[in-house]
Amino acid sequence: MGFSMVIDLNKCIGCQTCTVACKRQWTSNEGQEATWFNHVETKPGRGWPRDFHDMTPPAGVYAQQGLKGRIPMLAESGGRWQFDLESLKPGRYDPQKPLAPKTAEKGNAPDWGPNWEEDEGGGVFPNSYFFYLPRLCNHCEEPACKKACPRNAITKRDDGIVLVDEPNCRGYRFCVEACPYKKLYFNPQLGISQKCIMCFPRVEKGLPPACVGSCAGRARHFGLLEDPESPTHRLVKKFGIALPLYAEKGTQPNVFYVPPFSATGFNADGTPNGQQRIPMDYLKELFGEEVEQVMATLNAERAKKARGEPSEIMDELIRYTFNEAWKLPAEEEFGKHV
Ligand code: SF4
Numbered sequence: 635m636g637f638s639m640v641i642d643l644n645k646c647i648g649c650q651t652c653t654v655a656c657k658r659q660w661t662s663n664e665g666q667e668a669t670w671f672n673h674v675e676t677k678p679g680r681g682w683p684r685d686f687h688d689m690t691p692p693a694g695v696y697a698q699q700g701l702k703g704r705i706p707m708l709a710e711s712g713g714r715w716q717f718d719l720e721s722l723k724p725g726r727y728d729p730q731k732p733l734a735p736k737t738a739e740k741g742n743a744p745d746w747g748p749n750w751e752e753d754e755g756g757g758v759f760p761n762s763y764f765f766y767l768p769r770l771c772n773h774c775e776e777p778a779c780k781k782a783c784p785r786n787a788i789t790k791r792d793d794g795i796v797l798v799d800e801p802n803c804r805g806y807r808f809c810v811e812a813c814p815y816k817k818l819y820f821n822p823q824l825g826i827s828q829k830c831i832m833c834f835p836r837v838e839k840g841l842p843p844a845c846v847g848s849c850a851g852r853a854r855h856f857g858l859l860e861d862p863e864s865p866t867h868r869l870v871k872k873f874g875i876a877l878p879l880y881a882e883k884g885t886q887p888n889v890f891y892v893p894p895f896s897a898t899g900f901n902a903d904g905t906p907n908g909q910q911r912i913p914m915d916y917l918k919e920l921f922g923e924e925v926e927q928v929m930a931t932l933n934a935e936r937a938k939k940a941r942g943e944p945s946e947i948m949d950e951l952i953r954y955t956f957n958e959a960w961k962l963p964a965e966e967e968f969g970k971h972v
Pocket residue numbers: 770771772773774776777778779780796812813814815816817818829885
């Protein structure tokens with residue numbers, strides 16, 4: 635329990651404003667070229683780092699059989715991208731050669747990176763589909779990264795925020811191996827691991843995390859999971875319409891997702907078949923069996939709204955006033971909650 639985030643995949647437009655807001659705040663230093671505490675990938679797809687889901691077995695298996703995860707290779711992340719910003723200057727700018735990244739390792743064009751599969755999608759026309767999946771550290775209830783660190787350099791605060799104690803870290807990267815979501819990053823400049831800090835310096839001042847406050851789609855909700863007045867409590871606990879990603883990994887994430895609707899599919903003769911284009915089996919792969927019930931609830935509530943009937947759930951998701959998307963303890967009250 636503690637701070638939690640809910641991301642409504644029906645409202646994420648893949649604009650990466652959150653990604654840039656986070657990068658500008660926390661990871662724009664040397665050594666952090668391949669560090670994205672937040673990124674948004676397009677689904678279906680192999681994700682970032684490539685096939686990250688297959689790199690670490692579920693936590694139970696990890697513990698019982700001693701099976702370890704593995705550290706993503708730099709190639710699986712796409713390397714450290716570099717941009718020749720000088721080429722944008724007047725006199726040097728060539729519209730035929732738009733700003734394109736090169737990798738710091740080989741100096742050639744990268745062949746993978748965050749959201750490499752942008753808008754590629756799945757399905758066969760006219761039943762094609764895609765959606766966006768923002769990803770950050772889940773500030774897990776049972777953080778695999780914390781358990782794996784032999785120096786106890788990862789802590790989970792009483793308010794749920796998971797942090798690397800950087801002065802104590804020696805860069806062994808057992809945490810990177812263990813995290814099923816591959817959301818820790820080795821900083822070669824400093825020789826330590828780094829991760830999302832849930833914007834704790836902002837949160838302690840009563841501000842939402844940068845990725846939440848800047849969300850152009852108003853897709854993100856933030857607050858204490860146990861607080862009945864928090865939007866995340868209502869979405870996860872009261873309405874039960876937000877689910878964690880890859881729950882089978884066993885780390886009990888505190889980031890949850892409202893699963894995506896999709897347009898109706900078509901029969902071969904071009905008539906609508908009334909089926910959602912995103913296959914339910916694919917949604918189950920991501921969000922588990924419960925997603926079927928969640929989709930049924932969301933569809934029923936959406937139908938109510940379409941008929942002009944009230945729907946508390948849809949009103950919560952529409953979020954008429956953006957700053958109601960988060961609820962934070964007042965600065966002077968913060969110590970009582972954490
Ligand atoms: S997502 Fe990974 S880095 Fe974040 S708390 Fe969970 S195990 Fe640790």
